[in-house]
Amino acid sequence: MPYLVSSIIAVVTALIILMTRYEADDSAITQEIERAKSMFITIDEFANTYIQSGGDMTKINFEQLFDDGILLGNMTKDIPTSTANVKVTAGAIADKSFTATLEFSNSKIKWQIVPIVEYKINDYKNVEIDLGKSVGAGYQLFIDFSKEGALMGRNPFSENFLGREFCEKIFFGSFINNATSISSSTGTLNQIVTTSGTSSDGKIACVVFK
Incomplete structure (x- = not known):
């Protein structure tokens, strides 16, 4: 009997530890998703402010x-060029402003905003989007959370949630789940690169239309 009781106690203890761990994990990812949501909203507000102040959406980037x-x-x-407080002209020769990325305090998520340019790309549903019709009427946002442990611990759930719940439902954007980077090459400048992209690499893009 003592052996049976001790065995039951051991099993119950193990279950409690297991459940506590998963609750902690759920809490961590919920918190990080909420933080990512607030960052996304903040960046969209930056874009709205830029538009309302007469900014040229064909030149939007974090340097600008x-x-x-x-x-x-x-x-x-x-x-x-922020440390030197040097103003740039987006799109000028040798300009690197489109490659500017942003990281919020105490976060390992990296954000990059660039203009919509003329090309075609498939969204996560494999539906082709002709972005040539939306040049100057929105922005492309690349999100890299590959170094954010809480989100990566539940990937590809994180990618799908950020893409569908935030990009699509909140911002009515197009979710690109296999994005890997934003091209900085001549001829494909500011196009979303999807080569070798997966739905679990911690990198996505969202095309937001304004």
Whole structure:
């Protein structure tokens, strides 16, 4: 009998530990998803402010938003010329402003915003989107959370949730689940690259129409 009781206690204890661990995991990913949502909303508000102040949507990027005083003062990490406070002309020869990325404080999610350019791409449903019809009427947002442990711990759930619940439902955008980067090459500048992309690599893109 003592052996049976001790065995039951051991099993119950193991279950409690297991359930507690999963609850902690659920709490961590829920918190990180909510943080990602607030960041997404903040970036969209940056874009709205840029539009309302007369900004050219064919030149939108984080360097431009910084130069225009739209980004918060401490948001300068990975903004190419922000430390020198040098203004750039987006799209000019040798300009690197489109490659500017943004990371919020205490977050490992990297964001990159660029204009919509003329090309065609398939969304996560494999539906072709002709972006040539939307040049100057929105932006492309590349999101890299491959170094964010909580989100990667539940991938591809994280990719699908961020893409479908945020990109599609909140911002009415087109979700690109196999995005790997934004091209900085001549001829394909600012096109979303999907080569070798998967639905579990922690990288997605969202095309938001304004």
